[in-house]
Amino acid sequence: MSTCLDNLGPLLGGANSTDAATYICNQFADTTSAVDATYLLFSAYLVFAMQLGFAMLCAGSVRAKNSMNIMLTNVLDAAAGALFYYLFGFAFAFGTPSNGFIGKQFFGLKHLPQTGFDYDFFLFQWAFAIAAAGITSGSIAERTRFSAYLIYSAFLTGFVYPVVSHWFWSGDGWASAGRLTGPLLFGSGVIDFAGSGVVHLVGGIAGLWGAFIEGPRKGRFDDDGLTVEMKGHSASLVVLGTFLLWFGWFGFNPGSFLTISKIYGESGTIDGQWSAVGRTAVTTSIAGSVAALTTLYGKRWLTGNWNVTDVCNGLLGGFAAITSGCAVVDPWASVICGFVSAWVLIGCNKLALLLNFDDPLEATQLHGGCGAWGIIFTALFAREKYVVQIYGQPGKTRPYGLFMGGGGRLLAAHIVQILTIVGWVSVTMGTLFYVLHRLDLLRVTSEQEIEGMDKTSHGGHCYVGFTKHAELEHTKLPEHDARGQSM
Structure with missing residues (x-):
């Protein structure tokens, strides 16, 4: 505000120049706050739309x-999630001032709103x-x-x-790159911009333990350990869910800036957060697209088939991978991210089959x-350059990418x-x-699993005309279709 007044006051001149400058600068500040809040709310709506994407992807799979x-x-x-994040989660994540392990303010949104912690911020973080x-x-689908x-x-x-989001995203978090109190971890903190670790790794490891402790679905592996295919019933829903998730990722990654009106360089140039938001959307799309194409040809080479479900999963794997660095890497680097992520997913799927690990959506x-x-x-x-713009400390040495000359501390x-x-x-x-x-x-009975949980737990089947014969066809595939190592 002082910069605004210092610059505008002399230009206005006259006896009332100070009052006029104060009024105009306040109007600018209010407009900036409104623009940033609108941007964050719109991003929250996009991230929430991903729930529809997850629902369609899961249903089809x-x-x-x-x-x-x-x-x-x-x-x-x-x-x-809305209830428990409102009561406890938001406070544990962003309840500052606090310690490095867990937040301890804002339970039930008490003392909100306040500067930096308004309702739009809560909504965005709940969607995550x-x-x-x-x-x-x-x-853990189909058996829980x-x-x-x-x-x-x-x-x-x-x-x-x-608790994890407090560690890496809160200003009090012990490993946060934006930590406001105390030293940064290895002088850098963790740059997990939109959550490859905070969201995706957390969800994946939770799913790993759930699926491991429950064990595979009935009939997923035969007595010899060979894979029995249990394909999802609708590739159309898988594709629909994938595109909805792609759409929502434009809020997930670019929205993680939280604001859009910040200026990095001189006023009147393109050097501002709005440009970084656009770059982040580009790196996100490129990583996912390269991962999809790599999966397409990689699976064709391995299995001889052009498989739409595999391509959709490859695309989402690229998005999950770029989510951490989307704001601090160049578009050319996102090509590398997407290419490698496709082979990481293919390799993890191969390992899962070798270990008789059953995850219907390959989520782990x-x-x-x-x-x-x-x-x-x-x-x-x-x-x-991007690390300094986003996380501050201009003019000071701050660790960045190893292959970009920034050393190994990050x-x-x-x-x-x-x-x-x-x-x-x-x-x-x-x-x-x-x-x-x-x-x-944890797990339903064998009879319930074979019968299907729609009928045994939810009062009937999802689709009209879903007959007993069709139900059995989904339970036991013909012998010549049931065996094989295909993913």
Whole structure:
């Protein structure tokens, strides 16, 4: 404000120049706040639209007899997540002033709104929290008790995820790149701009433990350990969900700037946050697109087929990977990110089959594997100029990408991030899933699984005319179709 007054006052002249300059500068400040709030709200709406994408992707990726079940879990991820993130999650994540481990202010949004913590910020962060829960629901689809969904979703959005987001995104977080108090981890902090680790790795590791403790779906692997294909019932829904997620990612990644009106250089130039927002949208799209094309030809080479579901998963893997570094890398680097993420996903899927690990949506492999790669990628290719613009400290030496000449301190911080997230989520969510399993609250009975959860838990099938014959066809495939190592 002082800069505005100093610049405008002399230009106005006259006895009332100071009052006039103050009035005009206040109007500018109010307009800037309104523009930034509108931008963040619109970004929150886009991220929330990803829930519809998750619902369609999940529904298409499971068998028809479980489609109502999986869509209902997506609805309740949002609804239960809203309540528990409102009561506890937001406070644990952003309750500043606090300590480096967990927030301790704003329970039930008490003392909001205030500068820097208005309702638009809460809405945006809630949309991220329920995205993490949506990832996990895909890993344990088609065999999990409905009550278990409610328990794990509330625990994940109300406690596990918020603590991680506090570590890496809060101004008090011990590993945050934007930390306001205390030294930065390895002099850099963790640059996980939109959450390859905070969202995707958290959701992927939670899903890993859920799927591992539950075990594979009935009939997924035969007595010899060979894979029995259980394809989703609708490629159309998978494609629809994928495009909705792509659309929502334009809020997920660019929206993570939180504001758009910030100026980096001289006023009147293109050197501002609005340009960085555009660059972030570009790097996001390029990474996903390259991953999709790499998966298309990679799977064609491995299996001889052009598979639309594999391509959609490859595209989403590229998005999960670029989410960490989307704002601090150049578009050419996002090509590398997408290319490698496709092979990371293919490799993780191969490993899952070798270990008889069953994840109907490849969520653990996609979000966990590609999310981890995205964290490493950022530490290798982050550009110094962008790091300084976004995280401050101009004129000072700040670690950036190893391959860009920035040394290895950022890479060290990011390795710490991967290890701490894996450890934290394993201890918390792994323990929860194990306790639910021991109490016989996690997995449905064999009869319910074979019959389908739509009929046994939700009062009927999702589709009119879904007959007993069709139900059995989805349960047991013909012998000549059932065996093989195809993914």
